[in-house]
Amino acid sequence: MASASPTILLLRQLRRRPVVLAAAAVLGIILAVALLSPWIVPYDPMKMDILNRLKPPVGGHWFGTDEFGRDVLSRVMQGTRLSLLVGFLVVILATALGAVLGLLGGYIRALDGALMRFTDALMAFPDILLAIAFMAALGPSLFNVVLALGVVYTPRVARVVRAATLVLRELPFVEAATALGATTPRIVLRHVLPNLLSPMIVQGTFIFAYAILTEAALSFLGVGVPPTTPTWGNMIAGAQQYFRQADWLILFPGLAIVLTVLSLQMVGDGLRDALDPRLQKVT
């Protein structure tokens, strides 16, 4: 066990769980679509074609066309890019803020009480409600959605990081570093932080999933990303007048959300099981 690197151990763990690997593969495809969409979309996602409006999914348009004759497949692909971008930026922001708050709380006892009451208060709001409140204050834009959701999910990271820091700071290697005369910032950054990576990655995967769901809900309500930007939520919101005749307008963006969130949650579950040493002994 000791000779293999953590990455190899992780891969070995994951190999025993084909479902997680399948979810990771689906996620890989979704990611590829997001990265490559400007070059691989079959049609210009913004190009209107009034003669071919509301065409069902047949022939040239696999996912049909919308009320302006725009190709739904191309728009879903472009939406992948935007929705994943929002999710990814939210994860980065929430993880960075949460890591700072969690490390401060876990390492500097004087700050702990105040910081934890602050995260308690943020968690006293249901996710979607706090996000709506921030959007009400900030106004609708892609950047503001990232900012609002980043703050909303910060407490989740902060709590995990704090709890892990409280354990880590008592371990012999931290004591050894202190005895060697390492400064507190050095101990935190070089010794504690690297050991927090796996819980942060697991938490980040789940936040990615929640962020995509909440962004879609915010955009659906009209308080998220401005309606001209075709995120999945906006596509469904825009289809509300037409979906009774043209159900493909909500079917495909909805399936894109479900598939992405489902594979993220499965990968998150798999990573958590693989990275948690307590669970490894049991299985």
Next chain:
Amino acid sequence: MLAYIVRRLGGMLLVMLIVAAVVFMIARVVPGDPAAVMLGAAATPEDIAALRTRMGLDQPLLVQFVIYLKQILSFDLGDSIFLNRPVTQALAERAELTTSLTLMSVGIAVAIGTPIGIISAVYRGRTLDQATVAFAMLAASVPSFWIGLTLIKYLAVDLPWFPVAGYGPPEATFLERLHHLVLPAIALGIPNSALILRFTRTSMLDVLGEDYVRTARAKGLPPKVVILKHALRNAMIPILTVIGLTTAVMIAGAIVTETVFGLPGVGNLIVSAVLRRDYPVIQGALLVVSGLYVLINLAVDLLYAVVDPRVRY
């Protein structure tokens, strides 16, 4: 027990104070002048100045906050700018619908989550268990508004079994109102059943491994009695917690569901307030909903002692 209640109430008050501070700040961090933003582009400088004075925006921030707290403590949440009535009245008028919707959704989520969770635990590791775990994960990945629209399309438009939207005419009977809430409650209940299912499964798995369950089996009791009487009763405590939590989450989830189904509830009020930048309504609704959220969590903790006599504080 009393000391515990007092301590928890103290903690709750502190959290609510910070919540009030966050709610207070929301109207203050608006880029530009909140009074000008609320009145729109057509407002004259005199109108803006008048509203600023009425809202107390010309006072120092800390003074404004103290005034705000005093108002809250006397149950005054201010007046809506667009509805021409106190925020408390606007909330009260819409509370019945949102409460009914939440309760129905909780009922559906519990009716789906608990039995499937129990079956999943009893058949641990078998195909049935894996299928239910997969269902829970799928349910947690589907946006409730998408379920709502899909239900409208197939069960209200294609098959006219349920109303497409709304809460019926003012003279509608109780049963007609319930009929209007069936699809919204399913849309809100399904995603939230996932957490209840997973908790029920985990909690039952813990309990089914206990010695007294083995004893009950060994003395020849039928499996149904062992599972429902010996195991489930003891597994109920964590399940109750998660039902409480889910209830609180669903009050917020109602915001989206009410918008999908055009239901004039608290959620609808919040969304239109955000779109019209009616800050007193946004703040009031935020405060009330998060207050309920905190209260439900507290109630669930206290219920522990009632359900499980072993729990002592």
